[in-house]
Amino acid sequence: MRTQVGIVGAGPAGLLLSQLLARGGIESIVVEIRSRAYCEARQRAGVLEAGSVQVLRAAGVSQRLDRLGLEHGGIYLQFAGERHHIDFRDLTGGRTVTVYAQTEVVKDLIAARLSAQQRIEFEVTDTEVADLDTTRPVLRYTSAGGKRTEVNCDAIAGCDGFHGICRPAIPASVRTVHECDYPYAWLGILADVPPSTDELIYCHHPRGFALHSMRTPQISRLYLQVAPDEDIGAWPDERIWDELRRRLALPGWELKEGAIMDKSITPMRSFVGAPMRYGRLFLAGDAAHIVPPTGAKGLNLALADVAVLARALTSLIRGGRADLADRYSGACLNRVWRATHFSWWMTTMLHATPGAGPMEAQLQLAQLRYTTGSRAAATTLAENYVGYPPLKLNPDTP
Numbered sequence: 001m002r003t004q005v006g007i008v009g010a011g012p013a014g015l016l017l018s019q020l021l022a023r024g025g026i027e028s029i030v031v032e033i034r035s036r037a038y039c040e041a042r043q044r045a046g047v048l049e050a051g052s053v054q055v056l057r058a059a060g061v062s063q064r065l066d067r068l069g070l071e072h073g074g075i076y077l078q079f080a081g082e083r084h085h086i087d088f089r090d091l092t093g094g095r096t097v098t099v100y101a102q103t104e105v106v107k108d109l110i111a112a113r114l115s116a117q118q119r120i121e122f123e124v125t126d127t128e129v130a131d132l133d134t135t136r137p138v139l140r141y142t143s144a145g146g147k148r149t150e151v152n153c154d155a156i157a158g159c160d161g162f163h164g165i166c167r168p169a170i171p172a173s174v175r176t177v178h179e180c181d182y183p184y185a186w187l188g189i190l191a192d193v194p195p196s197t198d199e200l201i202y203c204h205h206p207r208g209f210a211l212h213s214m215r216t217p218q219i220s221r222l223y224l225q226v227a228p229d230e231d232i233g234a235w236p237d238e239r240i241w242d243e244l245r246r247r248l249a250l251p252g253w254e255l256k257e258g259a260i261m262d263k264s265i266t267p268m269r270s271f272v273g274a275p276m277r278y279g280r281l282f283l284a285g286d287a288a289h290i291v292p293p294t295g296a297k298g299l300n301l302a303l304a305d306v307a308v309l310a311r312a313l314t315s316l317i318r319g320g321r322a323d324l325a326d327r328y329s330g331a332c333l334n335r336v337w338r339a340t341h342f343s344w345w346m347t348t349m350l351h352a353t354p355g356a357g358p359m360e361a362q363l364q365l366a367q368l369r370y371t372t373g374s375r376a377a378a379t380t381l382a383e384n385y386v387g388y389p390p391l392k393l394n395p396d397t398p
């Protein structure tokens, strides 16, 4: 088989890339190890930067997002029994974020690809990439029906997440890795109950961090800091609500409870692999970098990578120009490191490190008071949270 771009992974990065390439007249195939139903139900991120919304609009997949997305103009920081609003509109000249679940982004993209008769092969096995340092890289996979297929491509996009096969296909001699694991994880629930708050609440507490987020006006998403090796079986619903009530408590405010529809534990990690390109293999999203979810950056970084990559691949394949492809990795890594720092900063300011003692808590409280008390410090948080300007590589500028 022959296609122009072979895409590994039908997460937000792979699907959006396929959609953007099609709009530039580039043909692709997406291969995915999971089923369509699994991809569409996998609970993950839910906050879109304005730049991500713009990219999804430009890709022609924003009809439901424009109708159902919830515009948010700030967050609350809660600590020491106080809740402070960080007003993004005021601090950043009117900028906001949009609450719209990753599950919905994925559903919108899959529907758009399939309605355009584009190929997404779900439930493949034994995905392999080869001949990456040639101009005809190869993608191989076994389809759900058991047929082994080899696809000759002009380029391959590794959008296969942190545990995928593409990043390890880059020779170790040319790869650099920076990583740190955090000594805690997030227990996340999706609850069938209207949010008890108008904006997300990020809560510092001696018992550990808690976050009240939401997905729709009817569905809440809440998180608790737990140990990285925590057993989800040790957390019956009543224990989760009890712990959320304790950590998020504020006089005069009540946490509404409802049926828990989904429950999972997510480890917390920072990881940056470089370069994001080897020959004709280009990595995007979690395949190249991971941030802890505290800064709501993972999904946004994946979409931002892909917006740049689509342009670079179109220029390479249709225009025969390699300059944008050559600049892809360096340009994306600048944004990735900024988001990695912000995510680390939010995480270490808000979580209780096991065994750290009272000194850490006092330093965190000092930073939280400064962040909520100083316009300059609040603006730093707000600017990073609402996101960075769109990255546009142009062929004729350095």
Ligand SMILES: Cc1cc2nc3c(=O)[nH]c(=O)nc-3n(C[C@H](O)[C@H](O)[C@H](O)COP(=O)(O)OP(=O)(O)OC[C@H]3O[C@@H](n4cnc5c(N)ncnc54)[C@H](O)[C@@H]3O)c2cc1C
Binding pocket: 008, 009, 010, 011, 012, 013, 014, 031, 032, 033, 034, 039, 043, 044, 045, 046, 047, 102, 124, 127, 159, 160, 161, 162, 163, 164, 165, 265, 266, 284, 285, 286, 287, 293, 295, 296, 297, 298, 299, 300, 302
């Ligand atoms: C449990 C969890 C919770 C998260 N919560 C948040 C959050 O609250 N906020 C936030 O901003 N970010 C969050 N993130 C991060 C965010 O969801 C990711 O950054 C985002 O999904 C990245 O998109 P992606 O397309 O790069 O990767 P993914 O969404 O991981 O997609 C990769 C796809 O590749 C497929 N794949 C893997 N290996 C192969 C293979 N060998 N062959 C074919 N296909 C393959 C996978 O099945 C998957 O569908 C969370 C991540 C996880 C894991």
